[in-house]
Amino acid sequence: MEIAVDIQDLTVAYGDKPVLWDVDLQVPRGVLMAIIGPNGAGKTTLLKSTLGLVKPAAGSVRIFGKPYEQQRHLIAYVPQRSSVDWDFPTTVLDVVLMGRYGHLGWLRRPGRAERAAALAALEQVQLADFAHRQIGQLSGGQQQRVFLARALAQDAEIYFMDEPFQGVDAVTERAIINILRDLRAAGKTVVVVHHDLQTVTEYFDQVALINVRRIAAGPVHDVFTEANLRATYGGRLALLETSRVAAPASSAAPAPGD
Amino acid sequence: MELFADYTLRTVTIGAMLLGAISGFLGCFAVLRRQALLGDAMSHAALPGIALAFLLTGQRDPFILFVGAASAALLAALWLLVVVRTTRIKDDAALALILAVFFGFGLVLLSYLQRQPNAAQAGLKSFLFGQAAALIERDLWAMLAVGVPALALVLIFWPQVKLVTFDPDFARSIGLPVRGFDVLLNVVMVAAIVIGIQTVGVVLMSAMLVAPAVAARQWTNRLETMVVLAAGFGALAAMAGAWLSTLGEGLATGPLIVLMMSLVTVLSLVFAPGRGLLWRNLRRRQVLQAS
Numbered sequence: 001m002e003i004a005v006d007i008q009d010l011t012v013a014y015g016d017k018p019v020l021w022d023v024d025l026q027v028p029r030g031v032l033m034a035i036i037g038p039n040g041a042g043k044t045t046l047l048k049s050t051l052g053l054v055k056p057a058a059g060s061v062r063i064f065g066k067p068y069e070q071q072r073h074l075i076a077y078v079p080q081r082s083s084v085d086w087d088f089p090t091t092v093l094d095v096v097l098m099g100r101y102g103h104l105g106w107l108r109r110p111g112r113a114e115r116a117a118a119l120a121a122l123e124q125v126q127l128a129d130f131a132h133r134q135i136g137q138l139s140g141g142q143q144q145r146v147f148l149a150r151a152l153a154q155d156a157e158i159y160f161m162d163e164p165f166q167g168v169d170a171v172t173e174r175a176i177i178n179i180l181r182d183l184r185a186a187g188k189t190v191v192v193v194h195h196d197l198q199t200v201t202e203y204f205d206q207v208a209l210i211n212v213r214r215i216a217a218g219p220v221h222d223v224f225t226e227a228n229l230r231a232t233y234g235g236r237l238a239l240l241e242t243s244r245v246a247a248p249a250s251s252a253a254p255a256p257g258d
Numbered sequence: 259m260e261l262f263a264d265y266t267l268r269t270v271t272i273g274a275m276l277l278g279a280i281s282g283f284l285g286c287f288a289v290l291r292r293q294a295l296l297g298d299a300m301s302h303a304a305l306p307g308i309a310l311a312f313l314l315t316g317q318r319d320p321f322i323l324f325v326g327a328a329s330a331a332l333l334a335a336l337w338l339l340v341v342v343r344t345t346r347i348k349d350d351a352a353l354a355l356i357l358a359v360f361f362g363f364g365l366v367l368l369s370y371l372q373r374q375p376n377a378a379q380a381g382l383k384s385f386l387f388g389q390a391a392a393l394i395e396r397d398l399w400a401m402l403a404v405g406v407p408a409l410a411l412v413l414i415f416w417p418q419v420k421l422v423t424f425d426p427d428f429a430r431s432i433g434l435p436v437r438g439f440d441v442l443l444n445v446v447m448v449a450a451i452v453i454g455i456q457t458v459g460v461v462l463m464s465a466m467l468v469a470p471a472v473a474a475r476q477w478t479n480r481l482e483t484m485v486v487l488a489a490g491f492g493a494l495a496a497m498a499g500a501w502l503s504t505l506g507e508g509l510a511t512g513p514l515i516v517l518m519m520s521l522v523t524v525l526s527l528v529f530a531p532g533r534g535l536l537w538r539n540l541r542r543r544q545v546l547q548a549s
Binding site for chain 1: 290414415416417418420421423424425427428430431432433434475478479480481483484
């Protein structure tokens, strides 16, 4: 199996406090992988250091066997929705257009082709009618879909998403997971920081359990076990029903909105 | 209009409008990047630079004063960065500290300058609150020489500047040198500050960076429109201030410009459709009545 993302010995510290300690992680091509773990476990930091946004103290990241810097054009990124100011004076279409900037040269302005790509991405997330709205006028779920559309406009091979289901309603969650499945069907790789343990077996093929260290990673039916979850969450694991652990999702589970 | 007929008045008015337009445009990025306080600290920090430049050369040449002001402002910004990175002092405390240190040092230098024989034409007040009436043609050219390259840099890199301002993490993920753009935008802000110091002075300069941007934001949801509006508001306020100062003997132009700008901002905050206080109140009432 081809490895899309290969993380070796990744260690990240803020000041003298380690946030990630010696993490190894391989993401095979063409899977939906969830990264789960308690708050403060370093999930977002794992994503950010993979993307070169946070400088690791040690370790390496390779994308299809090459350093990240050479493979940027194969990567799309959905940051946490709360990471930007939604009152910024710009339109939905402008934000999605930003997904094309990585493919534009330094002095080229986005033109007709870029606008068409951005509109197509908006169409995919069912926000085409909102193209000219100011981004602050959207609901939280719509804002999340704008970020998703921007990533789709990047037309990448690997998609990194930081909590794309955060604060969206059940309908939006359905819409987003359908898009992720379409991506997988097209052979893309999707890595998602996720916090809802209830939906892991239903949504994802692979899962990485992180709590500063890597606890376990691999196919959901192998590693999403009660023992691993206890090792990851410690005593904080209360909500999970044992029936959901390491059992293939048979029925369509209700999608819980936050 | 007589503002443009009289040579001195014309120079003052054009100079003030240039300052208003340039600082209004560039100030949008200070506001959107939440660096307005940094702008304030840097403009106060420019004072010792101006005083030193004057002290060393004995000249009031705009280019020499600009170099002094810009060096001091950049030094302050750099020092701030070092303090925040290496100590546990938070950035707001560090800002206040550095502002006070530089401004205090500037005041000491100015009081020393006061006692010098040739200081009459460059008195204390003219550096603190500006002296628009003393603007000469060479000052206008100096403003253009600093302002036009600053504006051009922002316009050339417009898509990148916009992206870095809105979402720096995403910008870095696609390989933009975000650090480099931070430096660029801070240098550009220093350029705007330096341009305004002769006209409105170091104390009030930050108002000319912040107020036009805040006013312009009220009227539009597009960055492209916002920067143009901010430049327009800045120029308008500057013209109004320059005109008002001709009405009475000894009315200081700089503070009048800032007052006019504040007036535009207050009106925008209250009356702008959509975002204005009045509008939002009306709509709330409509919603209440409908339900």
